[in-house]
Amino acid sequence: MSSRITTPFGAESTAADVIDGVDLHGRHALVTGAASGLGLETARALASAGAEVTIATRRLDAAETAAKAIAESTGAATHALRLDLADPESVREVIALWSGPLQILVNNAGVMATPEERTPAGRELQFATNHLGHFQLALGLQQNLKDAGSARVVVLSSVGHTNGPVRFDDYDFTRDAYDPWLAYAQSKTANVLFAVEAAKRWKADGIAVNALNPGRIWNTGLGRHIETPPQSFDPSGTTGVSEKTVEQGAATSTLLAASPLVEGVTGKYFEDCQEAEPFTPGVRRGVADYAIDPENARRLWDLSLELMSTEALS
Template sequence: MAVTERITTPFTAESTAAQVLAGVDLGGRRSVVTGASSGLGIETARALASAGSEVTLAVRDLGAGRRAADDIAASTGNKAVHVAALDLADLGSVAAFAAAWAGPLHILVNNAGIMATPRMNTPQGWELQFATNHVGHFALAGGLRPALAAAGGARVAVVSSAAHLRAAVDFDDLHFERRPYHPWVAYGQSKTANVLFAVEATRRWAEDGIAVNALMPGAISTNLQRHVDTAEMERLRARSGAPEQQWKSVEQGAATSVLVAASPLLDGVGGRYFEDCNEALAHTPGSPGGVAAYALDPAAAEQLWDITARMLA
């Protein structure tokens, strides 16, 4: 396998989404951000709208989505901010969203997710975090592939997490049917799946000019942690190596998302994992960051793609 040079940028962990897109003109481009009614999603959408993109907020709660859209329009002056229903755990909802989309799509940000939930399964029997974080977004991106191809040079940004370091994808027991369920292992597996999706989608969709990259936004306090109690949050802070005051703001967290989604610095780049606005180094044992080799493994990426496609068949 050819060795590729690590991509670095002038931006850092402290950079904000607005700084990353300063001077970038997204006029005439259309974006979709999932989970954009709060937290990282709304700030990602706000930065894209500020740069001139037409943005659709894909959300479960339409009321919250409309409030977010109004807020973004007011703060950016961009009135081309739309809201559409999307529940990633409901494949009917995903199919309806994709079917309703008309025209090209230049940017897709797979931002929505759930974290460390109690044991729950979908009606199909799939573990909920894997089904929502990976399968739902896989189905969405696949349904929108014609629109992405029509755009020419489209980007897909997949929000993963350093939690991918907790677990590879267990191909023998994806849904915890035989092993004990652990909320963080399930979350970690789903986040590894996000990176593997980026690797394989880039390979399969290269002929369409679609580049897909995964990213870690950073340690940020958002609604994502709603299933995590106070004691567990303290353990998370200790594990991240950063006390609460050193966690990122949502504006800083969205910086890596918009870098991957829209920065000219990443034109033509795909199949990689970014953190703190730069391509991640290989993870070394004992360090809190970096990317695991298993998350970038082409064979695992192809295997996961084939399994997911069969699940959706």
Template sequence: MSVPQTPHIFGANTTAAEVIDGVDLHGRRAVVTGASSGIGVETARALAAAGADVTLAVRDTDAGARVVARLEAELPSKSGQLTVGRLDLADRSTVAAFVAAWHGPLDILVNNAGVMAPPELIRTPDGRETQFAVNHLGHFALAVGLHPALAAANGARIVSVASIGHLFSPVVFDDLDYRYRPYDPWTSYGQSKTANVLFAVGAAERWAGDGITANALMPGNIADTSLARHMDMQQVADFIASGELALPPQKTVEQGAATSVLLAASPSVEGITGRYFEDCAQSEPVAERAGAVAGVAPYALDPENAARLWAVSEALVR
């Protein structure tokens, strides 16, 4: 059965600038995590160009300040204000500090930051496996902490940047931190990206009454981003040769940010929530994961999995 498609004129080659063209975000406030590089920069650029006041939530505030200076020089004068906030998703104290410093409504939260496939097992200071902790738990704590601000906006949107990598693994609830099984960088990445999708499903269920929508997305196979800095390229080549991994066609950074911007700001997705998008459209379910270059695994949209993950996450960040 096919998924009903949102009416749109966008596709795989659409850029963030094309998505935002004609959208007016003046008076809106946005937070974009990981906005010091890659598609985070382009997401912040597009939202600011439409008039939103955008906070770049980043680990390296000096790098964030350089991005702000560059964007301010490039954007037109009627663009929104750009600011930088310190946020390290692996450090719970910085998440709490960011939340405590936020005042007033928040219209758009783009959970964009992430880490991908470090070859060795790394744990955060509180003992969590890093990919699950950064990609999911840090963003979960941030969104829950900012929930009052999102609810106050009367129509807020949460955008959860996931990946086709969610097909590598469901969330393994019995061993989230690789204490009882050998660490694998790709199944670890996969479960963290599945968690990103399940978070959107869970937030859509819980926060609809607050006027909040939440959706997840696959940005694409993006060329030249720092996300791939940990990747073992020989391992990637071996995966492709084995048929376990297939990569969709490459996108530019500007194209890679398009689906994030669509979900953050486009009128065409007004009211849509709890879904997974790619190439600026809702994704089809995928039956066979090996070798798939598109689609969403049914376990990533399962409401029972989402409810279980929400309860576990609450306990872990408490």
């Protein structure tokens, strides 16, 4: 069995720490949901190393404001696109607009614990936004990633994935009562499973795909649907988990997107800038067995293709 991948960075490292000394000139990066929070900090870090960064968010004006701020602070070329991950047509428009190689794709955007809501196609909103939209985006840009020669796809998951697997028999909550946290857990498990399967399918194309848990960062837009974290998510003194700043929360994303320390690493799940240990019940960290199970990954890929095809025909 291969040894766990480690780096000199840890839970208190920031995106600026990780990107220090890295040269990304000549590389293009697309970061979803980067108008604020972790995405903005990740995009800023990549731009500070010379990458040409495109910010894709649901509100174009917010993307333009963020892109302008990053350009002014880093001197890097930045761009803004409108992207609504819950709308397949919006995803198709972004794919059609992209031209040329893409070295870095950061699937950062997400929603958490939303009230029950469905897309026009009937998909549960968190599954549609956090997984299906990013699945469609990555598949649509696969050739651009391949053309880059050595590309990286970074997928933001969460320790929340340990609260539940993908509900293959009721992923849209049409049979059981909707639970916002189970829906969130499912979508975050799907993020990890996507990385597992995409890494296998795209390795020959030179595309590395990894997922991560950024840590506990509550002061971002992701938590706008909750007043306080649920009790089950509140770490006790025995968990060794503490709340991070946005700068610290973006460190692992930045590491996987840009650091030479993880060159060639693919199909892994990271947290605190290290490959994660297996999940232990009662400890709010680690990766659940069902989230890295190859059969679950293959099954989700097939389901996602089916749902994407259905929506394309609707």
